[in-house]
Amino acid sequence: MTKATTPVLELKSVSRLFEGIHAVDNVSLKLYAGEIVGLIGPNGAGKTTLVNLISGFLSVSSGDVIFDGESITRKKPHVIAQNGIARTFQIVQPFARMTVLENVMAGAIYAGHRGMVQARDKAIECLEFTKLAHLKDMPASELALANRKRLELAKSLAMNPRLLMLDEVNAGLNSSEIDEAIQMIRSIAATGITIVVIEHLMRVVTALAERTVVLHHGAVASEGPTEEVMRDPKVIEAYLGNKFAQRFAETSGVPVARPA
Amino acid sequence: MIIDRAFALKIAFGVLLFACGAMLSAVLDNYYLQVGTTLAMLCSLCWAWNIVGGYMGYPALCMISFFGIGAYAGGIAQAAGVPETLAWFVAAGVGLLFALLLGVPLLRLKGHYFAVGTIASVEVLREVANNWDQLTGGAIGLNLPIHAGSPDEVGRYFYLAMLGLAFIAFLVTAIVDRTQFGFGLRCIRQNEQAASMVGINVFKYKVGAFVLTGVLGAATGAIYASMVAFIEPKDAFNIIMTIEIPVMVMLGGMGTIFGPLIGGVSYVILKEFVWAYFINWHSGLLGLIVVTVIYFLPVGVLGLTWRDIFRKFGASKSTRPVTSDIARSAS
Amino acid sequence: MISQYIVNGLLTGGLYACLAVGFSLVWGVLNVVNMLHGSMVVLGAYFCLYGVQQLGLPLYAVAPVACLILFVFGYAIQRGLLNRVITQPILITLTLTFGLDLIVNNLIIHVFSATPQSLVTNFGTVEFAGVRVPVVRVGGMLVAVILTLVLYWLLRHSKIGRAIIAVRMDRHAAALMGIRIPHIYALTFGIGAFMAGAAGCAMALIYPVTPMMSGVFLGKAFVICVLGGLGSVPGAIIGGLVLGVVEGLGTLTLGQQWATSVGFIMMMAVIVLFPTGIMGKKGYE
The missing domain is CATH 3.40.50.300 (P-loop containing nucleotide triphosphate hydrolases)
Incomplete structure (x- = not known):
């Protein structure tokens, strides 16, 4: 392979x-x-x-x-x-005054190497995939958080x-x-x-x-x-500090709780 | 390039307007030809500025640097014996080089620093033109060969030349509006970081836009210089005009195809028919117009919707947050 | 010969510092490029001229009043007009102050006429570092520098001064600390106008003043502000002195007509090479 x-x-x-x-x-x-x-x-x-x-x-x-x-x-x-290589930002960065569709098109045009018309088709495809197609003409600034995150995803996908x-x-x-x-x-x-x-x-x-x-x-x-990583004492230590890591090690077999 | 019906209609409307303008040259008298020439000149400057200022959202206050450089380049070329039309192309070429020279360092800056750097270019150029006597004729000015013909013929000729240039500027704007270049500029206006993350070569695009603006501005200046057959530093590098142009575009609507036209027309109407009667209050009235535009038409005529108009005259007086994306790039 | 130019440059530079400090403060704190600044300097000069020549009042009484009038004027402009668009893109605020400048300048021409005017003063001359200079220039420069230093002290030690600096550093955090932002903005602009007025009074003592000079004053303020860093009072003093000396040396080597250009070219070089000013971000106060 x-x-x-x-x-x-x-x-x-x-x-x-x-x-x-x-x-x-x-x-x-x-x-x-x-x-x-x-x-x-x-x-x-x-x-x-x-x-x-x-x-x-x-x-x-x-x-x-x-x-x-x-x-x-x-x-x-x-x-x-x-x-x-595409990435999304921790704090979403849409082109606020463009529509949802235009945002995704931006990804498709420059990194996706498409002409404007093909970019629009690709953008619609990506919006359908991320279930945003019904919002395509809305300004990106008006989206709720969950949808903004999806918009970032759609934009990245359009970049191929x-x-x-x-x-x-x-x-x-x-x-x-x-x-x-x-x-x-x-x-x-x-x-x-x-x-x-x-x-x-x-x-x-x-x-x-x-x-x-x-x-x-x-x-x-x-x-x-x-x-395996989740059980690694070094990871537990990284998240919870030395003392807790030792205690976890003593009571071995206990999986790490959700540190978040 | 996306060509939908609305866009095709806009282009057709624009072409029709220019055709009408060209045909009017046959019937207009000399005074109206002059007004028309001024209008065409301002509109091409507005369209040129709109690329950097409107689509890309950079507060470029160097429109008159381009204009003056073009006027002097064309003027010097003509005075040296280059034929008129060729001199215009020479001026456009010089405008391109100058835009590169100015743009490459300045376009790395943001916000106020960019704005101040561009204003400073006007001041520096005016002083250079004032002091480099051998080349520019200094403060006394530079005489150009006068275009041969009767006043009517000359007036008509330059009207058509300016109209032709305005038409080119219009077409360039229309193309920018619909191609990936213009799309990229709009992305840059809103968020440069995000723009580079979707694969836009931000710096190249910015320089490209600046060069387009510079070439158009310089060509306008060259035609103007040939028309008036005399240029002097304070005329060619007029600091008021470098702010007037953005105000006109704001008045009409930034980053739109017809905004510069609407702004230019309203401005010329105000200038020719209203404040011609108030000689002593010329600059004060201009200031009043500027202030009014900013408070009442922050998105320009084309940015208004009927709802806005009702809201404006209704109970709510809060100023609407507009173009906050430029604010962000400025901070 | 060269010391003559340097001394003159330093004397002019002191005035420049006073001229630019208000502009710099407004730019740094409010993020507004105040195109009205030059006209405010002219306004200060004319108030001073009017009080002394038309009303026959003594200079030391007129000058503070002129400055106070400008403070009120500045406060009102910011509170009434600029605060409403302060969050807008800089093109908007810059153009707005430019429009206001046109109006104010036109009014000055209308009210005071456009002919150059100056106060006839003769306090004799004084020997300074082997160079003879008029007392009035030394006095004007000293007053300007002292005022600038007082402003510096006030910004550091008064409650309002600390508030202004807090707003300059972080507007949102300052608002959360209970600072009334619109008031502080207006105060800052008022202080900027006050200093412009003071510079105007000093100018009127030394040079003939016309309304047309507003652009020149504004240009100097731009250059100094960029040289010294935005919103920095010590930066404005250093920038002012540097500009004064550089202009003097420029006059000496290239001739009078290039003096202004040298300043602007220096400014463009600084903008491109050090986008945060020579003093950088450290010159916070």
Whole structure:
């Protein structure tokens, strides 16, 4: 299988310094086609910074980012987007005064390399997939939060990405909305798109990700199949601190509670 | 390019208007030809500014830098013996280079700094024109060869030339409005970060828009210089006009195809027929118009809906939050 | 020879500091580029001229009144007009103040006429660093600098000053602390107008003033503000002095006609190279 041989995205000891502090510290990772990878970690662990580094929004201090066998370390955000990496923002950033349809078209035109007319068709297709088609002529600023999150998703999908990074795409949603989002993300992955799910909600990660990476103080604290990672004492320590980790270790066999 | 019925109708309407304008040249007397020429000139400047100021939402206050550069480039070329029409193209070329020169550093700035940088360009250029005697004739001004012909013929010629340029500016706007270039500019206006994340080469687009504006502005200046056959620094780099143009576009509606036209026409009507009677209050009335436009027509004539008009005269007096996206990019 | 230009530059620079500090404060705190500033300077000068020449009052009585009138004028403009559009894009606020500038300037021309006027003052000259300079210029410069320093002290130590700085740093947080934002905005604008008036009075002592000079004053304010950093009082002093000296040296090396351009070119260079001003964000107060 290709899965074992060529990674879609490879990080080679990527670091980012902010005024001397390692926001991301020597992170090496491999992501393979079609897999869903969870990226978790306590607040300030560097998850969003890592996404910003991959998407070119921040420059890498040292290390190399390789996408599809080609280094994208020094590339500009728009080039990376055109190459096939899409992301959503933790705080949604729609083009507020455009309609929902136009927002999604923007994704389809530039990164999706389509003419205006084909872009509109593709956008409608993406809106149908994310169940927003009935709102297509509404200004994006008037959408409710759940729909804005979906709009971000639709916009990213329209970009024809091969790697999709979802930064807290479920934060602030209610339980049934989350279930729907999980279904949606699964069917996106089924089309062969690699997905990185950055989440605080462990139930989303456990439901989606076969593999999970835990960041702590900017470095990878643990990595592996989600089930195992969740039991890793280092992860418990990262989330709950030293004392609790020891107590959990003493009463072994107790799975980690939902830290979120 | 998406061409739907509404757009086709708009274009057809615009073409019809310009055709009527061209045909009117046969019957208008010299005074109205002059008014018409001024109108066409202001409209092309408005359309040019609308690309950067309206679609892209950057507070560019350097429209008159482009205009003046074009006037001087065309003027100097003509004075050196270049044929008139060729001089206009030379001026457009110089406008392109100047837009690149100014745009590449300034377009990295946001908000006030961008606005101030663009205003400063007007001041610097005026001083350069004032002091570089050998090239520009300095404060005394620069004489151009006078276009041959009777006053009526000359008036008609420049009216048609200016109208032609305005038509080009209109077409450029229409194309920008419907292509992915213009779509990208609208994305940039609202959120540059998000725009680059969907794969828009933000900087290239901004420079591209700036260059379009610069070329059109410089061409307008060159035709103007040929028409008046004399240019001086305070005329070519008039600081009031660099703000008048955005006000006209605001009046008509920023980032729309017909906004610049509506703004330009209303402005010229006010200028020619109202305050011609108040010579001493010229700038005061202009100020009053500016203030009125901002308080009562913040989205321009084209941005108004009937509901807004009723609301405006109804009980609620709250100013509507508009174009907050520019505010965000400004902060 | 060169010391003559430097001393003159420093003297002019002190005036420039006073001229620009209000503009800088308004820009920094309100995020408004106040195109009206130049006309407010002219207005201050004319009030001063009018009081001394027409009413025959002594200068030390007229100048403070002129400044106070401008404070009230500024407060009213901000409270009544600008506060209503303060959240709008900068194109709107900038154009609005430009429109107001046209109106005010037109009124000044109408009321005071457009001919250059100046106060005939003769306080003799004084020897300073080997250079003879008129006492009035030294006095004008000293008053301007002292006022600017007083403003600096007030911003640091008075309750209202702290409130203004709080609003400058974070409007929303300041509002949550119970600061009345519209009032503070109006006060800031009023203070800006007050300082403009003071600069105007000092100008009237030294140069003939015409309403046409509002644009020149505004231009200087722009340059100084960018050089010194937005909303920074020490920045305005440094920027003013730097501009004064640079203009003096520009006059010496390139000739009088290039002096203004040198300032503007320097400003454009600073804008492009240091988008937060030379002092950067540190010059908060």
